[in-house]
Amino acid sequence: MKAGPNNSRRKMREIVFSAIYQFDFNEDMESSSDYLEQELSFFSMEMEMKLRTRKYFDTILKNRNEIDEIIRKHLTNWTFERLASTDKNVLRLGAYEIIYEPDIPIEVTLNESIDIAKKYGSEQGGKFVNGVLDKIARECASTEKKHL
Incomplete structure (x- = not known):
């Protein structure tokens, strides 16, 4: 199912939230990144939104x-x-x-x-x-x- 732009942004935020939530518990970047990729594979998103999701995740953890x-x-x-x-x-x-x-x-x-x-x-x-x-x-x- 393809989401509209507002739904895609909401889904992007929810995926980032769940991935950083996961990192909060295991502090394992590899498994949290794998989790993020798995979540992204479940939803039909434009490539730009997927890249933005990864950027949010990486930058939040870096900072x-x-x-x-x-x-x-x-x-x-x-x-x-x-x-x-x-x-x-x-x-x-x-x-x-x-x-x-x-x-x-x-x-x-x-x-x-x-x-x-x-x-x-x-x-x-x-x-x-x-x-x-x-x-x-x-x-x-x-x-x-x-x-x-």
């Missing part, structure tokens, strides 16, 4: 410590270590998109992150993710991105 530090700085009354793995990885994906993807509007990142957090976590997770990513966007997003 994981920096992204985690940004998330830590924006947590209020919570520690990074106490975060549910679902919320932690949705935050990683959202923070990555806010900081490293200049063509994605902040509102799109927030909405997609909230939806993924609700789908794979809880209603409260969506609210929590929204609050943290909103703080990250206000402080870390480029001026150009804030005006998309």
Whole structure:
């Protein structure tokens, strides 16, 4: 089944989320990359979207410590270590998109992150993710991105 562009972007984010979630548990790049490729093989996506999925995955893991530090700085009354793995990885994906993807509007990142957090976590997770990513966007997003 071929997805439309918005569904493809959502599916891309969900695949990246699940692959970095997997890496969070096993910290094995090879098996997480294999998992990503397996997930990509299940869906009909344009090659550009598959390449973007791999780029997101690789860049998030390459910059994981920096992204985690940004998330830590924006947590209020919570520690990074106490975060549910679902919320932690949705935050990683959202923070990555806010900081490293200049063509994605902040509102799109927030909405997609909230939806993924609700789908794979809880209603409260969506609210929590929204609050943290909103703080990250206000402080870390480029001026150009804030005006998309």
